[in-house]
Amino acid sequence: MEKLEMLYEGKAKKVYKTDDPNYYWIEYKDDATAFNGEKKGTIVDKGIVNNKMSALLFKMLEEKGVPTHFESLVNDREQIVKAVKILPLEVIVRNVAAGSLAKRLGLEEGTPMKKTVLEFCYKNDELGDPMVNDDHIFAMDFATELQLETIKHYAYKVNELLKAFFIKRGLKLIDFKLEFGVYEGKVILADEISPDTCRLWDAETNKKMDKDRFRRDLGDVEAVYQEVLGRIQG
Numbered sequence: 001m002e003k004l005e006m007l008y009e010g011k012a013k014k015v016y017k018t019d020d021p022n023y024y025w026i027e028y029k030d031d032a033t034a035f036n037g038e039k040k041g042t043i044v045d046k047g048i049v050n051n052k053m054s055a056l057l058f059k060m061l062e063e064k065g066v067p068t069h070f071e072s073l074v075n076d077r078e079q080i081v082k083a084v085k086i087l088p089l090e091v092i093v094r095n096v097a098a099g100s101l102a103k104r105l106g107l108e109e110g111t112p113m114k115k116t117v118l119e120f121c122y123k124n125d126e127l128g129d130p131m132v133n134d135d136h137i138f139a140m141d142f143a144t145e146l147q148l149e150t151i152k153h154y155a156y157k158v159n160e161l162l163k164a165f166f167i168k169r170g171l172k173l174i175d176f177k178l179e180f181g182v183y184e185g186k187v188i189l190a191d192e193i194s195p196d197t198c199r200l201w202d203a204e205t206n207k208k209m210d211k212d213r214f215r216r217d218l219g220d221v222e223a224v225y226q227e228v229l230g231r232i233q234g
């Protein structure tokens with residue numbers, strides 16, 4: 001496959017066309033942002049960690065029956081994915097209260113919850129990704145009823161698969177964000193799964209092993225990204 005012109009540059013990735021209209025070529029960057037782009041920086045080799053980790057996790061999920069956009073790795077920083085049309089929703093899955101939920105409800109981070117919580121945000125940087133409910137999603141046509149039902153089904157399934165996967169590697173999956181796209185009329189998992197998009201705490205010590213180290217200036221950022229990749233590669 002051939003890498004053609006850049007279609008889009010996001011905060012963490014560049015998306016290129018290929019000579020096959022069914023596939024995109026993704027390049028993962030080391031650029032890091034937080035608080036809706038207010039905080040900017042670099043996490044050295046983050047692009048390599050996130051590229052490899054997403055590839056490994058998407059492959060595992062696909063094998064367990066979750067359709068994903070992942071096709072193949074090109075090199076340390078690049079991968080080929082199906083050319084999906086991304087639905088304008090961020091799907092947040094929460095197992096333990098943390099981050100914006102802890103803040104919103106006045107809970108201490110780490111507070112257990114009686115059930116898994118799904119949240120949806122409208123993907124729009126100018127608006128700061130506002131939270132929306134099912135009615136907003138249908139009213140604004142962000143997704144159809146059938147698409148949302150499929151998204152919820154896959155989101156819970158991905159959660160169960162990831163929780164089991166990570167705990168075997170000594171990591172607790174606190175929360176994470178998914179994005180879905182439409183390919184050949186079907187909803188499939190897209191974007192990435194990495195320490196940028198998950199909260200992962202060490203199972204023994206509760207050490208934060210994710211982008212919160214960058215967001216909150218906790219130090220050790222690069223080492224922790226490498227540690228997570230090392231653990232999941234086994």
Ligand code: UDP
Nearest residue numbers: 092098099100101175176177196197198199
């Ligand atoms: N998240 C993400 N991208 C976003 C917002 C959230 O990947 O634009 C992830 C974040 O890393 C965390 C989960 O979704 O694992 C829940 O994030 P939260 O709503 O607590 O927001 P944050 O504290 O990151 O602002």
